[in-house]
Amino acid sequence: xxxxxxxxxxxxxxxxxxxxxxxxxxxxxxxxxxxxxxxxxxxxxxxxxxxxxxxxxxxxxxxxxxxxxxxxxxxxxxxxxxxxxxxxxxxxxxxxxxxxxxxxxxxxxxxxxxxxxxxxxxxxxxxxxxxxxxxxxxxxxxxxxxxxxxxxxxxxxxxxxxxxxxxxxxxxxxxxxxxxxxxxxxxxxxxxxxxxxxxxxxxxxxxxxxxxxxxxxxxxxxxxxxxxxxxxxxxxxxxxxxxxxxxxxxxxxxxxxxxx
Numbered sequence: 001x002x003x004x005x006x007x008x009x010x011x012x013x014x015x016x017x018x019x020x021x022x023x024x025x026x027x028x029x030x031x032x033x034x035x036x037x038x039x040x041x042x043x044x045x046x047x048x049x050x051x052x053x054x055x056x057x058x059x060x061x062x063x064x065x066x067x068x069x070x071x072x073x074x075x076x077x078x079x080x081x082x083x084x085x086x087x088x089x090x091x092x093x094x095x096x097x098x099x100x101x102x103x104x105x106x107x108x109x110x111x112x113x114x115x116x117x118x119x120x121x122x123x124x125x126x127x128x129x130x131x132x133x134x135x136x137x138x139x140x141x142x143x144x145x146x147x148x149x150x151x152x153x154x155x156x157x158x159x160x161x162x163x164x165x166x167x168x169x170x171x172x173x174x175x176x177x178x179x180x181x182x183x184x185x186x187x188x189x190x191x192x193x194x195x196x197x198x199x200x201x202x203x204x205x206x207x208x209x210x211x212x213x214x215x216x217x218x219x220x221x222x223x224x225x226x227x228x229x230x231x232x233x234x235x236x237x238x239x240x241x242x243x244x245x246x247x248x249x250x251x252x253x254x255x256x257x258x259x260x
Contacts, residue, residue, distance in 0.1 A: 001243050004102055005080050007221055008244075011185040012075070013047040018159055025061050027053045032068060039150070042073040042248075045081045053084045058091040071250065078245040085247060093249040099232040101240035103222045106215065107208045108239040111201060116165045116174055118205045120213055123155040130173035131164035138175075138192030151178070163209040165193075165202040175202035179210035179222070186214040188224040204238055211238075 016022075016031040020041045023030045027049045031041035043061045045053065058074070065072045072093065076084055077100060085095055121128050129148040136143045154160040164176035177191030188210050193202045211222050225246045226232040232242060 004221065004223075004243055005077060007185050008077065008100070008223060009045075009047060009080055011182050011187065012044060012077075014182045015180060015187070016041045018157070019154075023064065025057060025064075027051050027057055028061050028074075030061050030064060032070070040070050040073075042071075042075045044074060044076050045084060053081070053087050055087045055090045058087050058093075062091060062093075074247075074249040076247055078247050080244070088249045092252065094252045095247055095249045098246045098248065099226040099229070099242045100244040100246040101224055101226055101232065101235055102243050103211060103238065103240045105239065107211045108237065110204050110208065110237060113165060113201045113205045115168055116197075116200065116202055116205070117168050118163060118165045118202075118209045120161055120163045120209065121155075123152040127164070127166070127171075127173060128152060128162070131162055131176045134164060134173040134176040134194055135190045135192030137194045154180075161210060161213045163206050163213070165197075165206055167197075174200075175206050177203070177206045177210055179214050181214055181217060181219050184219050185221045185223075186219040188222065191224075204234060207235070207238060 013029070019039060020031040020033050023032055024046070025043070027046055028043050029046045030043040033040055043065070061074075062072045074084075074088055074093065078085065078097070089095055121131050128151065132148045132151050133143050151160065151162055155162060160178045160180045162176065162178050165174050166172065167174055174197040175191070175193035177188060179186050179188045188207055191203050191207055214222055224235065224240065226235055
């Protein structure tokens with residue numbers, strides 16, 4: 001497991017650098033998006049830094065995040081940097097834990113989704129915007145025009161692969177997701193299914209397609225973060241196994257003032 005986590009750590013440090021600049025805060029690295037349409041990245045443990053992280057270290061990064069108007073967000077692996085959680089929580093952030101899962105071989109076979117077809121999309125595919133929007137709908141959100149452009153640019157640059165499940169009768173995008181390769185390691189991200197199309201195996205079918213594409217490109221380590229134990233059990237059906245805990249910290253929600 002230690003070798004797998006070492007490779008994932010290197011991946012986490014590398015993947016933001018294609019569209020963000022790295023600011024050094026000693027034991028922490030803060031990835032700052034480039035351009036107004038960039039993804040608002042996070043701070044995380046500096047790769048290879050041997051020392052502990054203090055509350056003061058966390059506060060320095062949070063001050064910089066506020067200065068830039070970016071989310072006060074940190075992401076890391078509990079087993080790799082076990083002391084960070086205490087410092088982050090002491091600074092006032094809320095920490096969420098999620099299963100970190102790895103697929104060792106080919107995905108296990110699952111039944112094909114009835115009434116839907118899964119395919120990957122190129123940067124100029126006319127259905128790209130709809131495929132990008134489907135996972136947003138899963139979480140009650142709507143993407144902006146910049147989101148589809150950013151995905152198209154990343155596809156063109158070879159930084160991501162987008163797959164989606166389409167209704168065979170209407171052509172509507174029902175589910176989608178991406179896989180982001182860096183060398184021989186890739187992460188499956190953003191898999192989601194529109195609420196009205198859930199419980200049809202669409203998310204698993206999209207994930208299996210993404211894994212197949214990554215394997216065909218020479219990736220030998222595929223991982224993902226499950227949102228909760230229920231989703232963890234779903235991905236286990238494809239052969240993913242939990243190897244660690246991904247921690248995501250964010251500022252607590254500020255309650256709205258009572259109506260006068």
